[in-house]
Amino acid sequence: MSAQPQLPEWESLLIDEAIAQAETRFREEETRAERRTVELNRQQGYHRLALAIDRPEKAVRDQHPGQLSFFPEDPTLFDEPA
Numbered sequence: 001m002s003a004q005p006q007l008p009e010w011e012s013l014l015i016d017e018a019i020a021q022a023e024t025r026f027r028e029e030e031t032r033a034e035r036r037t038v039e040l041n042r043q044q045g046y047h048r049l050a051l052a053i054d055r056p057e058k059a060v061r062d063q064h065p066g067q068l069s070f071f072p073e074d075p076t077l078f079d080e081p082a
Helices: 011-054
Strands: none
Touching: none
């Protein structure tokens, strides 16, 4: 059984640098993705608020018992259009 040859120091440094750069890019992309998620959620909230202000009668509608809805004011799959 032969020992695995040792990499030259410059090659080990190059590999370590490439890994460090990839990890940095990954963390930066995660941060950007979190910001995009927050912004999208904020925009959806503003849109829902605008719709509730514009059409308040839809938010007062009765929900069918036994039907689940993520947001109670949203129509469910089996709701009939008003």
